[in-house]
Amino acid sequence: MSERETEEREQEEERGSTEGHEQDSDGDTGEYEHHGETRDHGGDDGDAIEFIDVKKSFGANTILNGLSLGIPENQISMILGPSGTGKSVCINHMVGLLYPDEGDVLVHGESVPQMADDELFAMRKKFGVLFQDGALFGSMNVFDNVAFPLRQHTDKGEDEVGDIVNKRLKEVGLAAAGTRMPNELSGGMRKRAGFARALVLDPDIVLFDEPDSGLDPVRTALLCELIMEIHEENGGAYVVITHDIMSARRVAEYIAILWKGKIVESGPADELFNSANQFVRQFLAGEAQGPLGME
Ligand SMILES: Nc1ncnc2c1ncn2[C@@H]1O[C@H](COP(=O)(O)OP(=O)(O)O)[C@@H](O)[C@H]1O
Numbered sequence: 354m355s356e357r358e359t360e361e362r363e364q365e366e367e368r369g370s371t372e373g374h375e376q377d378s379d380g381d382t383g384e385y386e387h388h389g390e391t392r393d394h395g396g397d398d399g400d401a402i403e404f405i406d407v408k409k410s411f412g413a414n415t416i417l418n419g420l421s422l423g424i425p426e427n428q429i430s431m432i433l434g435p436s437g438t439g440k441s442v443c444i445n446h447m448v449g450l451l452y453p454d455e456g457d458v459l460v461h462g463e464s465v466p467q468m469a470d471d472e473l474f475a476m477r478k479k480f481g482v483l484f485q486d487g488a489l490f491g492s493m494n495v496f497d498n499v500a501f502p503l504r505q506h507t508d509k510g511e512d513e514v515g516d517i518v519n520k521r522l523k524e525v526g527l528a529a530a531g532t533r534m535p536n537e538l539s540g541g542m543r544k545r546a547g548f549a550r551a552l553v554l555d556p557d558i559v560l561f562d563e564p565d566s567g568l569d570p571v572r573t574a575l576l577c578e579l580i581m582e583i584h585e586e587n588g589g590a591y592v593v594i595t596h597d598i599m600s601a602r603r604v605a606e607y608i609a610i611l612w613k614g615k616i617v618e619s620g621p622a623d624e625l626f627n628s629a630n631q632f633v634r635q636f637l638a639g640e641a642q643g644p645l646g647m648e
Pocket residue numbers: 372373374411416434435436437438439440441442443
């Protein structure tokens with residue numbers, strides 16, 4: 354990708370949201386079936402991350418209600434679900450920012466809730482995370498933002514740090530933007546800077562929380578392309594969380610659909626797009642008719 358977005362002026366779109374919908378307290382599954390205990394994701398490399406019957410409530414609000422899911426190694430996986438279903442809550446469980454009330458979360462086969470602080474710290478270095486809006490430090494320029502994890506977590510000298518940062522900035526099309534401050538960047542550029550920062554420690558697993566939110570369709574398509582290019586180049590397990598079906602069609606190799614605290618269905622993308630499950634069909638087609646209603 355080049356500097357094609359450098360001159361853009363972007364209208365940040367208000368994100369359409371039905372955030373905060375109520376969860377059925379009895380875990381009623383309605384007309385469709387939840388499953389997810391057994392997975393056949395077609396990869397030979399095992400799972401990078403596993404959720405085993407995870408339950409998580411905040412007060413009376415049950416968010417995850419027996420969620421089981423495997424995230425395959427070396428593929429781009431997408432967790433799809435309507436806003437407010439607990440997708441970000443899932444991400445927070447993967448990196449040990451939240452712990453399950455019941456069940457377990459494994460990263461490369463190791464239980465995250467059972468890790469001691471130093472193990473958790475080491476485990477987090479496996480992850481690169483692109484939070485919504487890039488989550489850049491507003492007081493640092495782009496170069497320093499991207500250099501931050503290297504300066505924090507490694508004892509590399511400034512020459513090496515500079516080489517790595519410049520390589521990553523170039524990869525995401527921000528080679529000339531190193532001295533700019535976050536508030537001088539468009540939304541798309543901020544996300545790309547966040548992406549560069551997520552990659553500098555050569556993570557085994559990269560998490561993207563709604564990378565497409567607030568971007569217009571063209572910027573979303575460009576970002577999807579970039580995610581695929583960089584995955585191709587670097588490998589690893591990529592987990593993209595989104596409610597955007599178009600993004601899923603573009604980049605997902607593996608898809609899991611989250612609804613009412615469980616995975617309704619998960620599998621290779623082509624299977625999900627041909628699912629017989631009414632809910633999955635409705636959600637992936639973006640249709641108004643079906644089991645998914647306004648709640
Ligand atoms: N730390 C928290 N404390 C209380 N409620 C939370 C917390 N984190 C998330 N929630 C609630 O969990 C639900 C799912 O949130 P979230 O995972 O952010 O949804 P999304 O699928 O849009 O990412 C929301 O109703 C949210 O209010």
